[in-house]
Amino acid sequence: MEMNATYTSLVAVGDSFTEGMSDLLPDGSYRGWADLLAGRLAALTPGFRYANLAVRGKLIGQIVDEQVDRAAAMGADVVTLVGGLNDTLRPKCDMGRVRARLDEAVERLAPSCKRLVLMRSPGRRGPVMERFRPRMEELFAHIDGLAARHDALVVDLYGAPVLGDPRLWDVDRLHLTAEGHRRVAEAVWQALGLEAQEDWRAPLPPEVRTPWVERRLSDLRFARQHLGPWIGRRLTGRSSGDGRPPKRPDLLPFDGPVP
Numbered sequence: 001m002e003m004n005a006t007y008t009s010l011v012a013v014g015d016s017f018t019e020g021m022s023d024l025l026p027d028g029s030y031r032g033w034a035d036l037l038a039g040r041l042a043a044l045t046p047g048f049r050y051a052n053l054a055v056r057g058k059l060i061g062q063i064v065d066e067q068v069d070r071a072a073a074m075g076a077d078v079v080t081l082v083g084g085l086n087d088t089l090r091p092k093c094d095m096g097r098v099r100a101r102l103d104e105a106v107e108r109l110a111p112s113c114k115r116l117v118l119m120r121s122p123g124r125r126g127p128v129m130e131r132f133r134p135r136m137e138e139l140f141a142h143i144d145g146l147a148a149r150h151d152a153l154v155v156d157l158y159g160a161p162v163l164g165d166p167r168l169w170d171v172d173r174l175h176l177t178a179e180g181h182r183r184v185a186e187a188v189w190q191a192l193g194l195e196a197q198e199d200w201r202a203p204l205p206p207e208v209r210t211p212w213v214e215r216r217l218s219d220l221r222f223a224r225q226h227l228g229p230w231i232g233r234r235l236t237g238r239s240s241g242d243g244r245p246p247k248r249p250d251l252l253p254f255d256g257p258v259p
Contacts, residue, residue, distance in 0.1 A: 005192060005194065007045065007077040007078050007114075009074070009075075009077045010034070010037065010049075010080070011050075011079045011251060012052040013105075014053075014054040014067075014083050015056060015057065015063065016057060018032065018033075018034050018054035018082050019055060019056050019247060020033070020247070021056055021170075022177065030247070032181050033176075034080065034185075038254050039254065049251045049252055049254065050251070050254040051246075053066075053071055053248075055067075058083070059083075059086050060083045060101045063101075064101050064105050067246070068104070068109060069108065071112070072111075074112075075112060076113050078192065079112065080116075080117040081105055081109060081118055082119045083105070084101075084139050085136065088139055093135060095135060102142060102146060106118070110150040110152060115153065116150065116151075117152065117191065118143050118146065118153065119156075120157055120159065121158060122180070122184075123158060124166055124169045140158055155187050155188055157187060160187075160200070160201045162200075165203075165207075168204070186200040
């Protein structure tokens with residue numbers, strides 16, 4: 001990949017990971033790795049344009065139906081696509097259908113842009129990760145194959161142990177913290193052939209283990225505030241993204257702060 005490559009536009013497609021949860025800003029909105037990446041690219045190229053079509057809670061079928069054609073029509077230099085992980089977390093997941101919808105997305109997006117970026121998503125270390133690891137790795141293997149066939153980039157976040165560190169995950173245990181998003185932005189930046197600013201894979205300092213009682217209280221708060229509502233939405237067929245528009249629906253000059 002060419003170092004110091006020039007890009008004039010970016011379109012981000014996906015779910016909550018690309019929307020930016022849980023990189024919370026003072027005004028209550030979310031920033032996230034895609035906004036950070038856009039800010040850095042905009043600093044290199046005057047008039048840089050950016051759209052973010054991602055919406056929290058979306059399954060791969062919804063991403064394909066609601067975002068992919070719109071993204072393809074924008075004709076951006078770079079398109080990022082991250083999806084399918086929400087599907088793998090559902091109790092009844094048809095992996096054949098997930099793979100087929102991913103195929104559709106990549107087949108439409110790859111010809112529309114100069115560089116399509118796919119990802120092997122990170123996962124927080126713990127029992128939930130272990131339960132769903134086989135599905136996740138099946139998904140990632142398919143993504144690797146798609147990238148090879150369509151000359152797309154794959155950013156391997158799953159293969160970076162530091163991004164599994166619970167300290168880089170928010171209290172909901174589903175979304176990265178601001179530091180986690182910052183590292184993802186650097187990972188994509190480097191994958192695009194731009195000069196490294198830091199080692200995004202660098203481990204965190206040794207962890208000071210919290211007492212057993214504090215850990216159990218944290219588990220109880222998580223179950224009450226996050227796990228219970230998440231299960232409730234699954235049982236009733238609802239999503240946290242129902243009725244929510246994308247954060248940046250149009251490919252316009254980036255007007256956010258430069259990180």
